[in-house]
Amino acid sequence: MKPSYVRHSGEIAWLWLICFGAWAQEPPTFEVASVKPSDSRSIRMFSGGPGTKDPGRISWSRATLHDVLYYAFDLKDGEQISGPEWLSTEPYDITAKIPPGTTKVQFEAMLQVLLADRFKMVVHHVTRELAVYSLVVAKNGPKFRQPNSGTDKEGFPHLPPGRPGLSVNYGTEARLAARHEPLAALAQSLRRDVGRMVIDKTGLDGTFDFTLEYSLRDSTADPGRIPALFDALPQQLGLRLMDGKAPFDVVVVDHAEKMPTAN
Secondary structure, eight states, rough: OOOOOOOHHHHHHHHHHHSSOSSSSSSOOOSSSEEOOOOTTTTOOOEEEEHHHHTTEEEEEEHHHHHHHHTTTTTTTTGGEEEEEGTOOOEEEEEEETTTOOOOHHHHHHHHHHHHHOOOOEEEEEEEEEEEEEEEEEOOOOOOOOOOOEETTTTEEEEEOOOOOHHHHHEEEEEEEEEEHHHHHHHHHHHHHHSSSEOOOSSOSSSSSEEEEEEEGGGGGSTTTTTHHHHOOOOOOOOEEEEEEEEEEEEEEEOOSOOOOOO
């Protein structure tokens, strides 16, 4: 299959099936794939794929093209996708059989081919400055503490001793409990509450045990009890969030059709 592309606004907008990997031969494809618009009975769910317990297939329901782009390009944040609003609202059910031994990079290429074949998607790349927060060490240095097992008096569960992972619990307050986790995991977890990407710039390598508790309400509505996130980080972990911008690769969708071609 020869490379194909189209000119768009003075830039080369590569067709999905050739622009996301310099494949010397045919790009890898799913053995079998089904793509159809979701019906009212579909429940949003993602399962399978390389690195999971079911590497030989994927079964995604109520997945948007925004979701598929995210996985196909191994993006870090939804802000790295630019295109029509319907990309994040129109749901699809996608099932596909993956050849044995498929790597993560090959899986991404398969998704790219799927988008080109079934949705006639055409994209190009641009580099844009996006608003971010950098997670950095506060003035007095880090002060991580060892979480307890079980639950506390307010019913927030903690991870059992020795079990790696990050537990996140929400109510009017947020509680994060980590065992043997890198600070990059903390940065990723904070994205939901700060509304932008958080990048680990602490320079602290390795894994850590820590807990973080903060209010999700306006601090003026909950005085003296649980601090807001920006106050809780330096008080409890000796870290802080620093406002800034960083360059990111952005995938710009030039064309896509809502109705996929027949299976």
